[in-house]
Amino acid sequence: MKNITVAFTARAGLCTGCGICKNICPTKCISWKRLKGQYVPVVDSNVCVNCGLCSDVCPGLEMTYPSNCKETEAIIGNCLTAYNAWSCDPKIRHLSASGGVITTIVSALLKSNEYNVAFLVDEYCYDHQLKTKPYTDIDVSPDSANYRLPKSRYLAVSHENAVAYILNNKNDKVILIGTACAIRGLDNVIKRMGLMRENYLLIGLFCDSVFNYNIWDYYSTAFSSGKTLNNIHFKDKDSGGWPGNMKMEYSDGSSQFLDKKERTSMKEYFMPERCLYCADKLNVKADLSVGDNYTEQNSSSLGSNSVVIRTSIGEKAWNAAGSLLNCELIAYDKIQKAQFLDGRCHHLYYSKLEERKIQRKHGIKLLLNNGVNLSNKVIDYEYSWKKQKDKIKLGEDYEPGTLIKDQIAKQNSNSSYILAKMERIYYSVRRRIMR
Ligand SMILES: Cc1cc2nc3c(=O)[nH]c(=O)nc-3n(C[C@H](O)[C@H](O)[C@H](O)COP(=O)(O)OP(=O)(O)OC[C@H]3O[C@@H](n4cnc5c(N)ncnc54)[C@H](O)[C@@H]3O)c2cc1C
Ligand code: SF4
Ligand code: SF4
Numbered sequence: 326m327k328n329i330t331v332a333f334t335a336r337a338g339l340c341t342g343c344g345i346c347k348n349i350c351p352t353k354c355i356s357w358k359r360l361k362g363q364y365v366p367v368v369d370s371n372v373c374v375n376c377g378l379c380s381d382v383c384p385g386l387e388m389t390y391p392s393n394c395k396e397t398e399a400i401i402g403n404c405l406t407a408y409n410a411w412s413c414d415p416k417i418r419h420l421s422a423s424g425g426v427i428t429t430i431v432s433a434l435l436k437s438n439e440y441n442v443a444f445l446v447d448e449y450c451y452d453h454q455l456k457t458k459p460y461t462d463i464d465v466s467p468d469s470a471n472y473r474l475p476k477s478r479y480l481a482v483s484h485e486n487a488v489a490y491i492l493n494n495k496n497d498k499v500i501l502i503g504t505a506c507a508i509r510g511l512d513n514v515i516k517r518m519g520l521m522r523e524n525y526l527l528i529g530l531f532c533d534s535v536f537n538y539n540i541w542d543y544y545s546t547a548f549s550s551g552k553t554l555n556n557i558h559f560k561d562k563d564s565g566g567w568p569g570n571m572k573m574e575y576s577d578g579s580s581q582f583l584d585k586k587e588r589t590s591m592k593e594y595f596m597p598e599r600c601l602y603c604a605d606k607l608n609v610k611a612d613l614s615v616g617d618n619y620t621e622q623n624s625s626s627l628g629s630n631s632v633v634i635r636t637s638i639g640e641k642a643w644n645a646a647g648s649l650l651n652c653e654l655i656a657y658d659k660i661q662k663a664q665f666l667d668g669r670c671h672h673l674y675y676s677k678l679e680e681r682k683i684q685r686k687h688g689i690k691l692l693l694n695n696g697v698n699l700s701n702k703v704i705d706y707e708y709s710w711k712k713q714k715d716k717i718k719l720g721e722d723y724e725p726g727t728l729i730k731d732q733i734a735k736q737n738s739n740s741s742y743i744l745a746k747m748e749r750i751y752y753s754v755r756r757r758i759m760r
């Protein structure tokens with residue numbers, strides 16, 4: 326996409342924070358700035374040569390699907406086989422987010438030298454931008470430096486180090502793990518730069534949404550009572566097992582658990598806007614996609630995963646780790662049902678509304694979910710879209726030291742809120758007239 330750079334992605338509020346653009350830039354003119362709780366790219370226009378590489382690979386600007394596919398086909402993707410699975414190693418299973426399938430597979434593939442390196446996240450502190458780092462071996466015993474690898478970080482993680490590595494080491498076999506937008510961006514890089522697809526194992530995380538980084542300030546305000554927050558485990562099995570409550574660790578060595586509703590109830594406020602236009606919860610471009618097992622088949626408080634094998638590369642990786650995993654075949658539609666995919670179709674409609682807004686405001690035509698046919702009227706989704714955006718705005722504008730519930734009360738008594746309410750009534754009447 327020549328003539329626009331990722332500066333536009335940031336300006337239009339479409340950045341997912343995947344970090345893919347930074348190191349693909351041949352003139353190294355992209356840096357990060359924190360904006361509305363997200364780390365977004367800034368382009369030095371004095372150095373930029375307008376080559377279009379950054380916007381070509383940026384998943385914020387477009388997510389492509391096979392042409393003319395139906396909404397449900399786009400959301401589900403290809404499936405060779407599906408499993409419920411969990412690690413045979415009880416320590417990995419306990420430490421992990423779900424059943425420890427990812428840690429087990431990555432560890433096996435590195436030990437057998439089938440892959441040279443895996444890019445992983447190794448921190449639980451979110452007062453700065455998270456970036457994946459290269460690992461050539463994994464040992465998650467408590468005294469090992471790798472002890473901090475497992476578990477989910479519900480924040481955008483930058484894959485800039487991985488992009489730099491694969492461009493400089495084109496023959497290496499590399500394991501890349503990420504949310505659907507990150508996997509799409511990495512897949513774009515592989516294609517755009519003519520790299521050999523079979524050198525890369527793309528492990529996709531199911532993804533409902535991430536938080537913006539203001540969530541760290543929010544939890545520091547709401548649950549730290551004057552102490553300094555050091556780490557957050559969004560899901561920790563030490564209190565009550567899977568799916569896990571939140572664990573907050575403080576600099577004085579103390580810790581506390583918070584009920585998981587403190588995590589789930591904040592999602593709609595602290596979600597980056599781009600997540601509202603994303604339909605790819607099941608990470609359809611990955612070689613294998615992995616999530617929590619909500620199917621109730623083989624579910625356990627010890628934790629287990631749902632796994633979708635999508636490609637022959639994924640199948641090979643799965644077989645290599647076979648004896649280290651317990652697994653049972655499951656029909657893919659059971660996983661789909663358990664992941665409540667209906668809501669994701671709405672995101673396809675929200676993205677149409679956003680595309681129209683961008684065309685009006687910036688004169689730029691985008692297809693945020695290119696290839697998907699829509700069967701309903703887009704206008705029917707306008708009210709719920711605006712309502713969700715109002716909530717997201719609270720998380721974007723979050724002021725450290727305040728509580729979200731106080732901000733909601735303030736917003737409700739605010740004149741702009743009354744105006745927004747009148748606008749919604751207008752849209753609702755307009756919708757009825759247009760039917
Ligand atoms: C943002 C996010 C949203 C999710 N939403 C859902 C959902 O809606 N439904 C569902 O079923 N599952 C969801 N998951 C997936 C789930 O939480 C587990 O990550 C997954 O089941 C793998 O579990 P595991 O026990 O095999 O992982 P583990 O063995 O614990 O390994 C997890 C690996 O992922 C890496 N990692 C952690 N966070 C990130 C990140 N943000 N980006 C890149 N790499 C990361 C770690 O370095 C680690 O190597 C989500 C995960 C994330 C990160
Ligand atoms: S490539 Fe990723 S980080 Fe860069 S602008 Fe696009 S979405 Fe944002
Ligand atoms: S257009 Fe090219 S030179 Fe300019 S920021 Fe993007 S990648 Fe870098």
Ligand code: SF4
Binds near residue numbers: 599
């Ligand atoms: S919901 Fe989509 S856009 Fe948002 S973080 Fe997840 S994969 Fe990326």
